[in-house]
Amino acid sequence: MFIHKSLFTPLLALVVGTAGSIIASNDVPLIGPSFSSNFDPSDSKALSAAKAGFPDLIKSLFSAGALNQTDLVFTVDVFSAATNTSIYSYSHVGEGQNGTLTADVLNDNTISRLGSVTKLFTVYAILAQAGLEVFNHPVTRYLPELAGNHGDDSWDKVNWDDVTIGALASHQAGSGGAADFLKAYENDAGKYTPEEFLTYMRDVKHAVISPFRNAVYSDGGFAILGLVLQRLSGVPCKDAMRDILFKPLELDGMSVKAPTASDVNAIDRSRVYNTSAWGIDVEIVTASGGLYGSTADLRTAGLSILNSELLSPATTRAWMKPHSGTGSLVELVGAPWEISRLTIPVTPGSNRTRVSDLYTKAGGNGDYTCIFALSPDHGIGYSILIAGATASSARWPLRNLVGETFIPAAEHAAAENAESNLTGTFVDESSAGTNLTLTVDKGSPGLGLESFYVNGTDIRAILLGATKPIPVSARLYPTGPNSFSRSLSSLYRTKGTMRMSYRMVGLALPLAPRAAVEGGNGGLFDNSFAWMNVGFSGTLDEFIFEVVDGQLVSVTSPGTKLVLKRA
Template identity: 60%
Template structure:
């Protein structure tokens, strides 16, 4: 590794607070969700600037170590923010000799690529946008009655579709597995000739899924990745919309969101801007175009499309804010403590430093979807805690493994950097002392504290009397920290907290940890045993709303704090 690469990695880890050996969870369990408000432009922060400066060095190090194939790969990266509704950072790489794959002679955020199984996310997005999230509870046979009444009642041999819901398919919990035998069955059974496989019909798919497909697990046994299930979901969208899948996603998503480069068929024409690997690889999947497979892994898109789609989710442009939040929740677990499954989100529970440079961590959920078409791969991610998103589009014979390394490099820089930026902003714009000018001796102090999540309530006096007891309901000594609850005076989208202009009110709640704090569970990296003994989420709103504080911010600066329970308003004095 070159010296400059070493410096890049070191500065990245130091500035962004990236995870290192020896990290352990913060003693006080926080609420799940953002630690600090992110109503500021992250591009104006040192943490994000340091991350953007360090990222090329990190990629160069991966090239030099042979982790990434510099010659083979072409990739485009876009990091974007809901605070500004635009890119925070772009990075592009074109391998030596790969220019001939760029149909427009340039790689930018308008360059179209295959997105593989990220298509699944858009299939579900379109279903919810068209039918509402209640459709998750509907049985699949409500929309596709052809799947009912399997030829065999043996649950070991055939999927019982009467037991499977739309939500089970969307969250990989139908036990429907993969469709690898579909092509073989079509040919061997005489259902289709090899030259006709590009035109597999929905009826052929239904017959295979009903009479041939072997179940992998019982419904809702757990999450088992299912390409086959998403072929069925695509046909459910077609039935709900009364259109073919390609027309439904166009009318429901692509046109309303101005996703101009996105399509359900291979882009054609002399003026397209795409990564077309046919000039360098006769076996490329660029022109694989089987309509029935598209809902699972056949869409095309560019970085600008994925940015617009990500912002539409964070900003609740097509869905209501409550439906957005409901959709962005885990629906199943896995064998890992840090990987959960949504519909069809791949949710990573990241341990991020609580404050810049800290070795203590809190949990932040990163919502992603990955995809691959052999020599084309993609990863799409959203961090609701930070109003941040990213896309990674990769082309190359080594694209399948490269996407994970690029994701790791990107995530380990930018997610901790976003957390560090929020902590710095909190120190500069939220922390301080506030007084009630109508009642002598009535004041409170908010702080950002090393190694601890959220804002600390360092002092709380009413009429000259320390009033922590009102917040805890006991005289026991406690550590008190404030966290945003998502309730604001503006529309309740995920991005509402990132509003930078004007005046906004934001609700916070105080969580308490009685001192001495009990150790965290061993499985979390703490010094405790099998169980975690801090039931933070169970101890909110038990003190006549004394734990509620309403922040009023003007142009991002906290100017006053209202204590709901004490019926006092405190204005900033320093």
């Protein structure tokens, strides 16, 4: 494999802001995984190197002043859908912070505040209760109290008749924050009724943007979604969360208010800091940022999403898609995913990259912050729970470090597995001149279809529609369909026999230059048209892999009706 001893040098450079130049791979891949993920990454060379190097990278953040070593308490957990377990954990308790730990220990079950990661659970509960179609329903279907506020000026009020549940979930309703309501309607008891809130949002709240114009972060919109969840379920939001998510998934440490049991295992900064946000719970914004939970809870929830435990596989895939762009080329917005469009080195030691989307959600309540992330391409995820006076700023370098360490490592572990278990020459035993060869190539994404001979003629170009052999680049990518199930979880299945579909992205040589923004010599546009040509001629570009206990044993070409077995 291409594991390089200096793997972590560029990662550390990224952390301290001196990243080297990287450019897109010459071949344009499909968005999605480069290689199949049905293997245990735990003991791969790439993951082993990432785990071994991570503590030193944390020390570098301390040394650089990016993290306050004394002030912070935090835990990092990386988990895999292939094993359904944690594959790496790291924890830190700053000097003098032991008094914040109610059980005198920081472990998997220690509870902290999740902040706006709550928003993800609110949408998860709505989808589990009502299905994906609820995204298209107008919010006034469930909250008619918001209807009928049309004004002469579109900026004056939010026109709720134009707002859907999906617009609220993806921050595209124009509903803005909730702080102005909390200030305007504050009373002695600190309680706010749903009626007061809905009246304010209908009659007073100014529109931040027009519905669906673009995404603008909205705490107020998620407070409304909490009331939608109440109407959908027939019980208060806190009870709906409990019944729809916490109980079925056994999220034992998760709650909508600070736990008060005498034996609770938590990070309670109010024990030593009277300005802590611990226990400051405002019910009207519970659905926006009110949850408490542990590392174990976040891992279980993340695996339930990757494994489609509560949602149908199609709903899961549809949910994990962008709904809006932003002013950044590398940040998209989902419902309510904060999607980081990563450029990952396609193989270790290469400066050639491909795009992989990391689905994240960040949260913060004063001196508590949280990061949650899932990578469907690799079947892994991670969470970070942070507490401390500097928790708000600490979440970003920690988010970056974990992502920049473990996502490339997972990509390289997949390449490592592919080279060991998927590459080789496969032959038609009835014809000496009929065979194909699969490779993993440094600096290139996906499996290389180095050759595909039928009766002595390389037919790769012919599969693309050419009338005669011409020089081509042909690479294969997993596309999802398989013989095991329609669930995402099948993509991470490591044992038994499974047939899975790959498609060939074939491009005539010489390849068109990548766009300038991708580090190439082209101009504004991509001229490969790679995604437009897949499946154009039916099954000619399809290859069915038969994998037994992770190893590829035969390749079927439906377009040629050939079955080729490992030589």
